[in-house]
Amino acid sequence: MSCPVAIALQYLLNALQLGSVYALIALGYSMVYGILTMINFAHGDIFMVGAYLAMWATLFLLGLPLNLPIIFIFLGSLLFTMTLTAALGVSIERLAYRPLRQAPKVSAVITALGVGLFLENFTLATIGPEPRQVPAIIPVQQYSWGGVAFTNVQLLILVVSLILMVLLDTLVRRTLTGMAMRAISYNRVIVPLMGVSVDRIISLTFAIGSAIAGAGGLLYGLAYPVLDPYMGIRIGWWAFIAAVVGGIGNIRGAVLGGYVLGTVEIFTPVLLASSTYRDSVAFSMLLILLIFKPTGLLGRPTVEKV
Amino acid sequence: MKKSNQASERGRLGGWYWTLGSLALLALAWLLPASGIMNLYLQQVLMYVGINIILTLSLNLVNGYMGEFSVGHAGFMAVGAYVAAILTVAVFPRAWGPVVFPLALIMGGLAAALAGLVVAFPSFRTRGDYLAIVTLAFNMIVKSILENINAVGGPRGYMGMSKLSNLVWVVFWVLVTLLVLRNVIYSNLGRGIIAIREDELAANLVSVNTPRLKIYAFCLSAFFAGVAGGLYAHLLQFINPRSFSILKSTDMLVMVYLGGIGSLAGSILGASLYTILMELLRPLELWRWVVGPLLLVLLMIFRPTGIMGLKEVRWLQPTASEETGWGKVARRS
Amino acid sequence: MMALLEVTNISHTFGGLQALADFNVTLNDGDLVGLIGPNGAGKTTVFNLISGVYRPDQGRIVFAGQDITLWPSYRRMAAGMSRTFQNIRLFKDMSVLDNVRLGAFAHYTYSFWQIVGRTASFHLQERRLTQEALAMLARFGLAGSAQAPARNLSYGEQRRLEIARALISRPKLLLLDEPAAGMNQAETLELVALLRDLHREFALTIMLIEHHMGVVLDLCQRVQVLDFGSTIFAGNPQEAQQHPQVLEAYLGKEENGEHGHAIAEP
Missing domain, CATH: 3.40.50.300 (P-loop containing nucleotide triphosphate hydrolases)
Structure with missing residues (x-):
C-alpha cells in the first residue's frame, strides 16, 4: 500500500465505483432531456425511492424461510426495484409532466422541482426522518492485487452498471425504439407523422431512465448502506452535474460525466485535505462549465431561429 | 383616447394616499403590539408574513417580471442573514443593536446584491433551465460555504442576535420593497425587464441593454432577499445553513406562483395565504411539508400564472401623472 | 461623402x-x-x-x-439603427403604448435613483417620450388602442405597430x-x-x-x-x-x- 501508484489506483477504483452510480442516474437525466428538453429534477428522488424499495425487497426476500441463494435475492431485488421505479417514473410523467407539455418551460421545471420535493417529504412523512441501515445481501470479501484492495461488492457494482450501460447504449443505437427516441429528440413535430406514438416513446424513456436510477439506488445501498429521505438531493445533483459535464442529452456523455464526477468526489478530499469542500468544488465546476461551455464535453450547440 | 386614459385612471392612488396609508400601517404596527391588543404569537406570524412578502416580491421581479427563473433565492437570503447577524453580534457592541440594526440590514442587502452578480453574469449567456441550474448551484454553494466556515458556527449555525426585528421594522421594509419595485416596474427600466420576459431577442433589437437590466434585476431582487434574511435572523435569533436550503427556495417559488407572476398584489396575496396556511397546518407535523410541493405541482398544471397572474390591482399602480406626468398636463390645459 | x-x-x-x-x-x-x-x-x-x-x-x-x-x-x-421582423416579434402581453415606448429605450437617460425617487427629471422624460409615442401611434392609426395589449391587434395593425416601434427612436x-x-x-x-x-x-x-x-x-x-x-x-x-x-x-x-x-x- 505504500507505493504511490497503488494508492492512486486504489482511489481510482473507489472513483469508478461511485462514478458508476452517478453515471446510472445521469443517464436518466440525459435521456429525458434529450427527448423533452426538460430537466427532470425529480430524478434524483426516484433514485432515492429506488434505494428504499431495494432495501425492503432485500429484507423481504431475506426474511422468507426459503434460504434463497444470494444471486437470486440480488436479482430479485433488482428486478423488483427496477419495475417499481419504472412505474413511478411513468406515473410522474403521466400525471405531472404530460399536462404541461405545451406549457412554458418554466412551468415544467418548477413542476419537476415540486415533484422531487413531494417525493422527499412524502417519504419523510411516511417512514420518518431516521436514517435506515441496508442489510448486507452479499457477504463482503476483501481481495488484494498488486497492493490494491477491492471487494466483491465493488466488482459487482462495476460489472452490473457496465452491463446496464451497454444494454442501454445498444437499445438507443441499434433498435427501432431507440431510433424513434433519437428522432423525437431531433424533431418532435415530424416524428408523429411517421406513425410513431410520441407519448409511448416518452413513457418508455421515463420507464427506462427511472428503472436505471432504481438499479443505481440498489447498487448505492450495497456500497453505502445508510439511507435517508433527502439522499436523492445530493446524489441527484452530482449525477445531474455529471450529465451536464458530459453534454446533457448525450448518452455516452452522461457515462463519461458520471466517472468524471466520481473522480472529483474521491480526489477532492485528497488534494484539498478536506472533504467538506467537495460540494463547492462540484458546483463551482458546474457554474464554470455553464458559463464557458454550456453544451458540455460532448454536446452540440443550438441556435435560435430569427 | 382621453376617455380610455381616464377610465384606466379610476381607482389608482396618488402619492398622498400612499404616504398616508404607509404612515397608518406603521402606526398600527407599533400600536397593536404596544397596546397589548395583539399577542406575541400573532405578531410573530405577521412578521413571518411580512418577511415572506418581501421575499416573494423580490423573487417575482426576476421570475415573474423578467421571466428568468431563479430557483435559489434562499442563497441571497442566507447572505443577508449572516452578514446582518455578524454585524450586530460580532462587529458592533451589542448595546448599539437597535441603532445599528437598519445599517446591518442594508449591509446584508448590499452583500446579497453583490452575490446577485454571481447569478447575473451567467444569465447573459444562459437562459431557461440552464439558468435555473446556475441559481440552484449558487444556493448550494452558499450553503456549502457556510457549513465550512467555523467562525460562523459551520453546520451548527450562528446565534447571539438580539431580537431586533419587530413589526414596525418588518412593515417598514415591506413598504420600501413595494414602493421601490413599483417605481422600477412602472418605468423604462421595468418595461425593459418585462420585454426580456416577452422576447429577449426582440428586446435587444429595440436597443434594450439586456445585460445591464439583468444586473439591475438580479441585484435588486437579491438586495431585498438579503434584507429579508437580516430581518429573519433577528426575529428567530438563530440561523443555520440548513434554514437556507433549496426547501426554503421552493417555498418562495410556491408563494410567487400561488399569488401570481408579474403582479405586486399577487406577491402580497401569495405570501400571506401560504404563510397562514402553513401556520394552520402545523398540527399535521411532517405531513405539512407535503402540502407545499403538491400545491406547486397542482398550480403549475391548473393555473400556472397564479391567482393574480400578470394583473395588478389599481391601487398598486402609479397614477398616470406619477407615471408619465399626463395628468398634470391635462389638468393645466 | x-x-x-x-x-x-x-x-x-x-x-x-x-x-x-x-x-x-x-x-x-x-x-x-x-x-x-x-x-x-x-x-x-x-x-x-x-x-x-x-x-x-x-x-x-x-x-x-x-x-x-x-x-x-x-x-x-x-x-x-432599427429593424422589423419577418414573423412579427412584438411584446405581446404589453400594451401597444409600452411597445412603442420600448422602441425608444436608449433615449431615456434618467438614472436608477431618479426612478426610485420619481424625480422631476423622471417625469419630464416620461412625459416627453410618452407624448412622442402617442404621436407616433396616431401617425400609424393606432392611437385608439394605446392601452390595449399588443396581442389584441389585427395582423395588419401588428405590422404597423412594429414599424412604429422601429421609428420612435428616430x-x-x-x-x-x-x-x-x-x-x-x-x-x-x-x-x-x-x-x-x-x-x-x-x-x-x-x-x-x-x-x-x-x-x-x-x-x-x-x-x-x-x-x-x-x-x-x-x-x-x-x-x-x-x-x-x-x-x-x-x-x-x-x-x-x-x-x-x-x-x-x-
Missing part, C-alpha cells in the same frame, strides 16, 4: 452550411434599397448580421463611421423584413404609400426585404439579388427583371413558377 452603412465581405455559416458568402453593400444617406431572392437565399441572414443577432465569420460592418462588427445588438440599435437606418407579408392588395398599397412618406419625412435610409415585386419596383432605387448566399445581381430594379441569372434563380430552379409570376407582376 461617407456612406451610412458599409458592409464588406461578410460571410456566415450555420453548422457547415454556407448561408451567406462575401456579401457587400453600401448604403448612402437616403437610399432605399431592396434585397430580394428566392426563399432561403440568405436575405434574413444579412439583416441578422447587420443588426447583430449573429456575428459574421468574416468581414466588416461599418455604420455611421464606426466599426460595429463586434457590437451587441442593443448598442447598434442605440447608435441609430433611426438613421431602417431594416424592414417583409413588411407586406400577409397583407392584401389594398393594405399593401397603403403600406407602400406610408413607407414612401416615412422615407422622406424621417430622412430615412431603408433596406427592405420583400417578396412582392410590386412593392420593390414601386419603392426601391436599387436592388440586390441573393441566391444561395451569393449576390447575383446589384443594380436598378427594372434591369434585375431582365437579368438572366436572376430569372434563372427564380424560374429555373423552382418548377412551380410561383416566384416567376411574382417577378413579372408590375
Whole structure:
C-alpha cells in the first residue's frame, strides 16, 4: 500500500465505483432531456425511492424461510426495484409532466422541482426522518492485487452498471425504439407523422431512465448502506452535474460525466485535505462549465431561429 | 383616447394616499403590539408574513417580471442573514443593536446584491433551465460555504442576535420593497425587464441593454432577499445553513406562483395565504411539508400564472401623472 | 461623402452550411434599397448580421463611421439603427403604448435613483417620450388602442405597430423584413404609400426585404439579388427583371413558377 501508484489506483477504483452510480442516474437525466428538453429534477428522488424499495425487497426476500441463494435475492431485488421505479417514473410523467407539455418551460421545471420535493417529504412523512441501515445481501470479501484492495461488492457494482450501460447504449443505437427516441429528440413535430406514438416513446424513456436510477439506488445501498429521505438531493445533483459535464442529452456523455464526477468526489478530499469542500468544488465546476461551455464535453450547440 | 386614459385612471392612488396609508400601517404596527391588543404569537406570524412578502416580491421581479427563473433565492437570503447577524453580534457592541440594526440590514442587502452578480453574469449567456441550474448551484454553494466556515458556527449555525426585528421594522421594509419595485416596474427600466420576459431577442433589437437590466434585476431582487434574511435572523435569533436550503427556495417559488407572476398584489396575496396556511397546518407535523410541493405541482398544471397572474390591482399602480406626468398636463390645459 | 452603412465581405455559416458568402453593400444617406431572392437565399441572414443577432465569420460592418462588427445588438440599435421582423416579434402581453415606448429605450437617460425617487427629471422624460409615442401611434392609426395589449391587434395593425416601434427612436437606418407579408392588395398599397412618406419625412435610409415585386419596383432605387448566399445581381430594379441569372434563380430552379409570376407582376 505504500507505493504511490497503488494508492492512486486504489482511489481510482473507489472513483469508478461511485462514478458508476452517478453515471446510472445521469443517464436518466440525459435521456429525458434529450427527448423533452426538460430537466427532470425529480430524478434524483426516484433514485432515492429506488434505494428504499431495494432495501425492503432485500429484507423481504431475506426474511422468507426459503434460504434463497444470494444471486437470486440480488436479482430479485433488482428486478423488483427496477419495475417499481419504472412505474413511478411513468406515473410522474403521466400525471405531472404530460399536462404541461405545451406549457412554458418554466412551468415544467418548477413542476419537476415540486415533484422531487413531494417525493422527499412524502417519504419523510411516511417512514420518518431516521436514517435506515441496508442489510448486507452479499457477504463482503476483501481481495488484494498488486497492493490494491477491492471487494466483491465493488466488482459487482462495476460489472452490473457496465452491463446496464451497454444494454442501454445498444437499445438507443441499434433498435427501432431507440431510433424513434433519437428522432423525437431531433424533431418532435415530424416524428408523429411517421406513425410513431410520441407519448409511448416518452413513457418508455421515463420507464427506462427511472428503472436505471432504481438499479443505481440498489447498487448505492450495497456500497453505502445508510439511507435517508433527502439522499436523492445530493446524489441527484452530482449525477445531474455529471450529465451536464458530459453534454446533457448525450448518452455516452452522461457515462463519461458520471466517472468524471466520481473522480472529483474521491480526489477532492485528497488534494484539498478536506472533504467538506467537495460540494463547492462540484458546483463551482458546474457554474464554470455553464458559463464557458454550456453544451458540455460532448454536446452540440443550438441556435435560435430569427 | 382621453376617455380610455381616464377610465384606466379610476381607482389608482396618488402619492398622498400612499404616504398616508404607509404612515397608518406603521402606526398600527407599533400600536397593536404596544397596546397589548395583539399577542406575541400573532405578531410573530405577521412578521413571518411580512418577511415572506418581501421575499416573494423580490423573487417575482426576476421570475415573474423578467421571466428568468431563479430557483435559489434562499442563497441571497442566507447572505443577508449572516452578514446582518455578524454585524450586530460580532462587529458592533451589542448595546448599539437597535441603532445599528437598519445599517446591518442594508449591509446584508448590499452583500446579497453583490452575490446577485454571481447569478447575473451567467444569465447573459444562459437562459431557461440552464439558468435555473446556475441559481440552484449558487444556493448550494452558499450553503456549502457556510457549513465550512467555523467562525460562523459551520453546520451548527450562528446565534447571539438580539431580537431586533419587530413589526414596525418588518412593515417598514415591506413598504420600501413595494414602493421601490413599483417605481422600477412602472418605468423604462421595468418595461425593459418585462420585454426580456416577452422576447429577449426582440428586446435587444429595440436597443434594450439586456445585460445591464439583468444586473439591475438580479441585484435588486437579491438586495431585498438579503434584507429579508437580516430581518429573519433577528426575529428567530438563530440561523443555520440548513434554514437556507433549496426547501426554503421552493417555498418562495410556491408563494410567487400561488399569488401570481408579474403582479405586486399577487406577491402580497401569495405570501400571506401560504404563510397562514402553513401556520394552520402545523398540527399535521411532517405531513405539512407535503402540502407545499403538491400545491406547486397542482398550480403549475391548473393555473400556472397564479391567482393574480400578470394583473395588478389599481391601487398598486402609479397614477398616470406619477407615471408619465399626463395628468398634470391635462389638468393645466 | 461617407456612406451610412458599409458592409464588406461578410460571410456566415450555420453548422457547415454556407448561408451567406462575401456579401457587400453600401448604403448612402437616403437610399432605399431592396434585397430580394428566392426563399432561403440568405436575405434574413444579412439583416441578422447587420443588426447583430449573429456575428459574421468574416468581414466588416461599418455604420455611421464606426466599426460595429463586434457590437451587441442593443448598442447598434442605440447608435441609430432599427429593424422589423419577418414573423412579427412584438411584446405581446404589453400594451401597444409600452411597445412603442420600448422602441425608444436608449433615449431615456434618467438614472436608477431618479426612478426610485420619481424625480422631476423622471417625469419630464416620461412625459416627453410618452407624448412622442402617442404621436407616433396616431401617425400609424393606432392611437385608439394605446392601452390595449399588443396581442389584441389585427395582423395588419401588428405590422404597423412594429414599424412604429422601429421609428420612435428616430433611426438613421431602417431594416424592414417583409413588411407586406400577409397583407392584401389594398393594405399593401397603403403600406407602400406610408413607407414612401416615412422615407422622406424621417430622412430615412431603408433596406427592405420583400417578396412582392410590386412593392420593390414601386419603392426601391436599387436592388440586390441573393441566391444561395451569393449576390447575383446589384443594380436598378427594372434591369434585375431582365437579368438572366436572376430569372434563372427564380424560374429555373423552382418548377412551380410561383416566384416567376411574382417577378413579372408590375
